[in-house]
Amino acid sequence: MEEWLARLASRDAGAREEALEALGESLGTGDADARERTARALLEELGRSGSKVVGPLLALLQACWWPPQPGLIATAVQAVLEAVTRVEAEGADVEHAAQVLAHVCRVDPSQLSVLEGAFGHPQASVRSAMARVVGRVGQPALPWLPRLFALLEDEEPVAIAAVESLGSLAPLAPDVAAPLLVEQVRKAEGARLYLAILSLRSLVEERRRNGQSLPRLPDLEPALLRTLEEPEPPSRLEAVALLGLTGPASPEALTALRDSLKDPSPFVAAHAAVALLRLGAPPAEALFLLKGQLGPAAAPELQGAALSALTEVEPSTLFRAKGMLESVVRDSTGPTRDALRELLDSLG
Structure with missing residues (x-):
């Protein structure tokens, strides 16, 4: 074991790879004693303050150590908390540390109480790991939601992790999580904004599929309209999609969606078209855009954009595009026609 651990710190990439493979096999072996x-x-090496292989050890444990042996859980918590103080707040090492702690807490949820003090740790890497743990543990972590809320106001790497976890837990506590996610849409930017909208869209779609009422979404529409000015296409795409799912829409929102039909990203434009169809707006402009993207002369990227938007649509909305789809099928060949035929077949 000492030899393999020494090889993990080697400058020889081959030696490191060989050590990772051997240790991974030993962690996953059917021999319980060898595994323990x-x-x-x-x-023990992970918790050693001078260890130079923290990253590889965290990666090994998160990938291969399941389920954690109950007798090692307390040791694991202390070792990982010690190790995560020596890594950056962003990146794979914190993610791996959070995953190991989540595995431990799934086996023994009482460990969340042990970890509670780490939410206020002075180092951002520890707070970031804790923000991730809460979202990965699920139901047993709900009592710790208030600690997660506080991390939404932390520095960016921590806040991003907190938004991601809040989105993961939103289906379990929608009335609490949804307004906080809307608040993030109102004031956040960049990755945090994108994750907040993505989480809200996922929550709304799940509740619609299950026939459940939507949670309270205070002032969501103006927040989404602001997002349509974002420079990054993924945020604009999620914003137009969510507008289509949370109607009825105001005249200002319908105008903004029609403007988004001209978005430089064909994916944003296609999802704006679908949003207009969902909201019951006059369909001519939306269908014209989609037909142009799907046509036989359109570039593959345009066809892919339209198909990606249409394949997410419920039959009642897709029916509004039935005539257009039938027209495109008659004029098309190849994979696009086959995909559209499948959509039409789903309508019966």
Whole structure:
């Protein structure tokens, strides 16, 4: 074991790879005693303040150590908390640390109480790991939602992790999580904004599929209209899609969606067209855009954009485009025609 751990720190890439493979096999072996000895040795090295292989050890444990042995859980918590103080607040090491802690808390949810003090740790890397843990544990972590809320106001790497976890837990506590996600849409930018809209869209789509009422979404529409000015296409795409799912829409929102039909991103334009169809707006402009993107002379990117938007649509909305789809099928060949035929077949 000492030899393999030494090889993890080697400058020889081949030696490192060989050590990772051997230790991974030992962590996943069917021999319970060998598996426990390996896990114990890795955790002891991970918790050692001078260890130079924190990253590889965290990656090994998150990938291969499942389920954690109950007798090693307390050791694992202390070792990972020690290790995460020595990594950056962003990146794979924090993600791996959070995953190991989440595995431990799934086996023993009482460990969340042990971890509670880490939410206020002075180092951002620890707070970032804790923000991620809450979202990965699920139902047992709901009592710790208030600690997660506080991290939404933290520095950016921590806040991004907190928004992601809030989105993961939103289906379990929609009336609490949804207004906070809307608040993030109102004031956040960049990755945090994108994650907040994405989480809201996922929550709304799930509740629509299950026939459930939507949670309270205070002042969501003006926040989404602001997002349509964002420079990054993924945020604009999620904003137009969510507008279509949370109607009825104001005249200002319908005008903004029609303007989005001219968006430089064909994916944003296609989702804006679908949003207009969902909201019951006069369909001519939306169908014209989609037909142009799907036509036989259109570039593959345009066809892909339209198909990606249409394949997410419920039959009642897709029916509004039935005539247009039938027209395109008559004029098309190849994969696009086959995909459109499948959509039409789904309408019966």
